[in-house]
Amino acid sequence: MREIVFDTETTGLSFAGGDRLVEIGCVELINRVETGRTFHAYYHPERDMPAEAERVHGLSATFLAKHPVFAAGVAELVDFIGDAPLIAHNAGFDFSFLNGELARCGQAAVCLSRMVDTLQIARSRHPGAKHTLDALCNRYGIDRSHRVLHGALLDAQLLAQVYVELTGGRQIGLGLVSDAPVAMVVETAAPVAVKVRPLRVFSASPAELAAHAAFVKGVKEPLWGPGASG
Numbered sequence: 001m002r003e004i005v006f007d008t009e010t011t012g013l014s015f016a017g018g019d020r021l022v023e024i025g026c027v028e029l030i031n032r033v034e035t036g037r038t039f040h041a042y043y044h045p046e047r048d049m050p051a052e053a054e055r056v057h058g059l060s061a062t063f064l065a066k067h068p069v070f071a072a073g074v075a076e077l078v079d080f081i082g083d084a085p086l087i088a089h090n091a092g093f094d095f096s097f098l099n100g101e102l103a104r105c106g107q108a109a110v111c112l113s114r115m116v117d118t119l120q121i122a123r124s125r126h127p128g129a130k131h132t133l134d135a136l137c138n139r140y141g142i143d144r145s146h147r148v149l150h151g152a153l154l155d156a157q158l159l160a161q162v163y164v165e166l167t168g169g170r171q172i173g174l175g176l177v178s179d180a181p182v183a184m185v186v187e188t189a190a191p192v193a194v195k196v197r198p199l200r201v202f203s204a205s206p207a208e209l210a211a212h213a214a215f216v217k218g219v220k221e222p223l224w225g226p227g228a229s230g
Helices: 051-057 070-081 091-104 118-125 133-139 152-166 206-217
Strands: 002-010 021-030 033-042 086-088 115-117
Touching: 002 051, 002 070, 002 091, 002 152, 021 070, 021 091, 021 152, 033 070, 033 152, 070 091, 086 091, 086 152, 091 115, 115 118, 118 152, 133 152
Parallel strands: 002 086, 086 115
Antiparallel strands: 002 021, 021 033
16 A cells, blocks of 8 residues: 655645745655655745744745745646555644645645544554654654754654554564465474484393293283283
């Protein structure tokens, strides 16, 4: 199964209020395993960058002015995500900006039935705990030491690892790609030479046989019945 984990950076919290998407990062999973294929783009927001937003992701209006507007690169993005489920943390926020930008340039919105929200999954799996991306990375031992500022691709890559852990751990990707039988290789030890001793035959001597016969004749009411011989 193909899935896309993605994250966005924006100028603020509300597309309807005039904020814009300025960065998107996508990571491809096949059967919950990263394939190495990613999509990453910056976009000119066609507006200013509020200082509080810049403090979060470090993207200035000057930096973004060198990049294309969303509409200029939308075809590549739509082609990459295809019809796969889209996974995000607090996915309603990211979907609102993604679909807002798609609508703004005349593209079809991504159906909300494709939305997978890792925040909801985390709340279900770990009620009462912290559910930020940083907290979940700490819980699952995922290295985030290189995350100084928010970045869409980096956060998507971290979230992909978190998503795998939230949905069963890394072992779920093993053995599910194909139903073809897998040959098992069994290592065997090298043959060891065994020294075989000659067969030893033990037989009673004539004297022992005579003594046994005499003993049997002297047994009264033997268990083996009358007439039986030893």
